[in-house]
Amino acid sequence: MKPDTDKTLSHIDQHNNPSMVDVSDKPITSRTATAQTKVLLPAAVKAALHQAHASEGFEINSKKGPVFQTAIIAGVMAAKQTHELIPFCHPLALDNCKIVINVDNNQDLIINCECKTSGKTGVEMEALTGASVAALTIYDMCKALSHNILITETRLLAKSGGRADFSSDQTPGSEQASGQITIEFYGQLQSTFSQQPLQYKIPNNTTSIEAVYLDLCATHNCTAATATIKPILNDNFAQWNDLLNDRDVLGFLPPAAGG
Amino acid sequence: MFSISNKSIDINNLKQQVDNPQSGGFVSFEGWVRNHNCTADTPRKAVLELHYEAHEKLALQVGNAIIDAAMQKFDINAACCCHRVGRLQVGDVAIWIGVSADHRQAAFAACEYILNQTKATVPIWKNEFYRDGESGWVEAKP
Incomplete structure (x- = not known):
């Protein structure tokens, strides 16, 4: 969708002060x-x-x-x-x-x-x-x-x-980029979710890692474990509330069990 | 230095990394692949081999932070740790840690610290393959 360049904020006046929109002349x-x-x-x-x-x-x-x-x-x-x-x-x-x-x-x-x-x-x-x-x-x-x-x-x-x-179309936030991310599972999470990287569609770029994880847990009938699992985004440690963008690579690490 | 190896760990080379003339003590630890699973509440199962898997980039990042922390925390001169990944047979060395220090106490303490921290926080996981044909990911131990 092309941005509307002639749109301005209606609640800010010409002096940059907050203002109500005068609707006295508008029809009912x-x-x-x-x-x-x-x-x-x-x-x-x-x-x-x-x-x-x-x-x-x-x-x-x-x-x-x-x-x-x-x-x-x-x-x-x-x-x-x-x-x-x-x-x-x-x-x-x-x-x-x-x-x-x-x-x-x-x-x-x-x-x-x-x-x-x-x-x-x-x-x-x-x-x-x-x-x-x-x-x-x-x-x-x-x-x-x-x-x-x-x-x-x-x-x-x-x-x-x-x-x-x-009228919005069926893609929420469609003015922003929607996209596809890759999800990788490590350790025992491969037996819970998938051995192969998963392609996952995100509806918009306000989708959090936690939202995707909770969705995966729901579709795989497993209990969410946000306290023990660590999310990683593009090969770096991430936070559960970090937002996802098109082509991101998301990963989930179970608790370490090496040695 | 913390390293990840997909080949048999070269212990002599690692030992040279912590060798230095000011040290009066050297402590090393080798973790081996044992021939049985030892979960407390299930019967022992005969283990044929282990598959170790790591997130290599983050394992190196977390592992090197552990070595740095040990250098700060203990009065030691050098420390290094190497963890194997891939397929390991019974008896193979899965992890090697070496620490040198002026005196033995700090070397023992630092060696155990590096081992415990590595097991608890470095993103490495192991999948056990049993004689009966089954396999299972080993859960983290508290």
Whole structure:
């Protein structure tokens, strides 16, 4: 995608000071925005989800109560307060806010938040806030099981009704480079994962090493061991939260066992 | 110096690296491939050979940092360590460590320190091949 060179930051005035956008002259239109966030679950939460599927249906009941129902309520409440959180976001009356939580093929959660209004300004910030706070609530409700929950890929899927409609394609963050990385496993990790280097597609360049590792653990049905395994990136020691780029070579080292 | 070798370790050459006239003591350690697996909670299994694998670049980096740390930590004159990789038969030398010092105490302590640190932190792993045809990666020992 070509960069839009004539786009400027709308919340900064000609003196470089922060400012609200004056929408007094804008027409009132019907507006919709849908945002999505992904919550990558560790094994302990996946197990609780699996158990819930088997017995009560689609809900995890934590000590604090039903996880998904609480997250939906929290997301809607947050969407209604977006203008209080984001400095130059206009207050607007929401006509609707709908949050849907789904489980994807990797047993991770996909939260969609759709907001509607009739107004002069868009509702994408409300949709993004609703999805984000629903995700944070899931974290809060499940953190007693594990803190290894990763909130990731919060993005706008679509918005309409304004001056510029937007629709993302299926590649998240597609304005940034997506890419392919090579993953190498050492020692006993070769028997858990793969003897050969693995080619792995990263959706965008905000994908962390940990996100890839947790995904691999989920698809190979093994328990994540971020405390003992060391990640390496392009033949140097790396951190779990380091981000990946196209053509990176990622490696995982199990605990040393030489001598 | 820390080195990785895919051929039989040349002990005489390594010993010359730590030989110096100011030293009054020399301590060396040889780790050998033993003919059985010795995990505490499973029955002994007869071992035919071991395959050692390393991330060579990082093994050299971590290994040399261990040698440097030992030179700082102990009153020694020289230290070196070589680790084998590849296929090793029973009786082969898997690791050789040599330390020279003015006095023996520091040489003994530094030699054990280098061995323990190497086993715990240098990215090298071993896959045991048993007489019954099975194989298994050896878990890190705490």
